[in-house]
Amino acid sequence: MNALPVPKPPRLQRAVRRAVSPALFDFWATRFNPLWTLEQPMARLLSRTPAGRDAVTLVLRPNRHWRGMLPGQHVNVGVEIEGRRLVRSYSPTPLDDGTLAITVKAMPGGLVSGHLASKARIGDVVTLGQAFGEMTLAAPRDDLLLLAAGSGITPMRALVRSLAAQGMPVKVDLMYWARQRDELCFVDELQALAAAHPRLRVRTLLTRDESHPDERIDAITLTSVDDLASRRVLACGPGGFVQAARARLEGGVARFDAEAFSAPALVDGEEGEVQVLLARSGRTLTLARGQSLLEGLEAQGLRPAHGCRMGICNTCVCGRESGTVRHTLTGAHNGEPSTQVRLCVSAPSTDLVLDL
Numbered sequence: 493m494n495a496l497p498v499p500k501p502p503r504l505q506r507a508v509r510r511a512v513s514p515a516l517f518d519f520w521a522t523r524f525n526p527l528w529t530l531e532q533p534m535a536r537l538l539s540r541t542p543a544g545r546d547a548v549t550l551v552l553r554p555n556r557h558w559r560g561m562l563p564g565q566h567v568n569v570g571v572e573i574e575g576r577r578l579v580r581s582y583s584p585t586p587l588d589d590g591t592l593a594i595t596v597k598a599m600p601g602g603l604v605s606g607h608l609a610s611k612a613r614i615g616d617v618v619t620l621g622q623a624f625g626e627m628t629l630a631a632p633r634d635d636l637l638l639l640a641a642g643s644g645i646t647p648m649r650a651l652v653r654s655l656a657a658q659g660m661p662v663k664v665d666l667m668y669w670a671r672q673r674d675e676l677c678f679v680d681e682l683q684a685l686a687a688a689h690p691r692l693r694v695r696t697l698l699t700r701d702e703s704h705p706d707e708r709i710d711a712i713t714l715t716s717v718d719d720l721a722s723r724r725v726l727a728c729g730p731g732g733f734v735q736a737a738r739a740r741l742e743g744g745v746a747r748f749d750a751e752a753f754s755a756p757a758l759v760d761g762e763e764g765e766v767q768v769l770l771a772r773s774g775r776t777l778t779l780a781r782g783q784s785l786l787e788g789l790e791a792q793g794l795r796p797a798h799g800c801r802m803g804i805c806n807t808c809v810c811g812r813e814s815g816t817v818r819h820t821l822t823g824a825h826n827g828e829p830s831t832q833v834r835l836c837v838s839a840p841s842t843d844l845v846l847d848l
């Protein structure tokens with residue numbers, strides 16, 4: 493990826509790093525230029541264009557501290573709203589000129605999405621995390637079935653563009669669900685790619701179409717996908733969509749990978765409450781077994797660091813000194829002492845001591 497030049501030679505940078513903490517340097521340097529950081533990747537907002545109902549596409553130019561990404565990965569984007577830095581994960585499309593295109597749907601009550609969709613000004617600077625996520629395709633060998641719902645289309649678009657740039661080396665069926673037609677994003681682009689590449693087939697499905705609603709992933713017929721059993725499946729969408737796709741296909745295809753962008757529904761949810769001791773502050777909280785630790789702590793007014801809220805960026809990880817947690821997606825329990833937990837995909841099963 494191209495990156496913005498930052499006017500600090502490496503030797504000076506090393507000297508600065510020895511003299512002051514990166515946080516202190518950033519505090520003062522960004523008073524002069526918001527992109528002058530010692531280590532923190534930042535990006536400037538270059539443009540914003542409509543991309544479907546309540547959705548916009550932002551183009552961002554990162555500074556040189558950002559290490560780039562593979563199509564299909566995610567990044568955490570941080571904005572400051574009323575004095576608080578809030579972070580959310582998005583799956584950008586890397587563009588040829590070194591910029592990133594991020595499509596943001598304004599969610600009801602969503603502070604970050606609402607800010608990015610309508611309030612952030614061209615020229616504003618946001619923080620960027622380094623890219624994360626395993627849903628990438630280095631050298632695809634198996635034919636693919638890509639399943640996207642809602643904003644889950646954004647990593648799929650990046651993957652399809654990347655495959656098109658490689659001449660579409662394998663067969664690709666992309667199935668893209670939205671509630672209604674005006675919520676679909678990138679359709680013209682995806683259909684143009686399908687017209688140019690006979691191995692790519694794109695199918696859009698509308699679950700709330702007034703005249704002819706389409707079936708959801710758990711009920712739809714998949715006979716149109718050739719050799720389904722030999723396909724690698726990638727799925728991205730809300731937690732319920734990903735769970736349904738997994739239940740439908742995992743074990744019946746060559747490989748199944750998925751990422752959910754909302755908290756998955758609890759499997760085998762447990763009832764009742766537990767006591768959670770926060771070791772650093774000495775506070776004891778009563779949290780429900782039926783929700784993730786992140787949600788439970790937020791409901792008590794705490795603000796644990798977090799990014800993706802889906803168990804892949806590791807921003808919310810914290811030490812667990814004792815007690816058992818349950819993985820919210822798989823239902824698996826983990827009671828091994830002195831290990832780390834990801835708050836967003838862990839629900840308390842017993843009383844806990846957390847290193848918070």
Ligand code: FES
Nearest residue numbers: 799801806808836
């Ligand atoms: S917020 Fe990303 S892993 Fe929990």
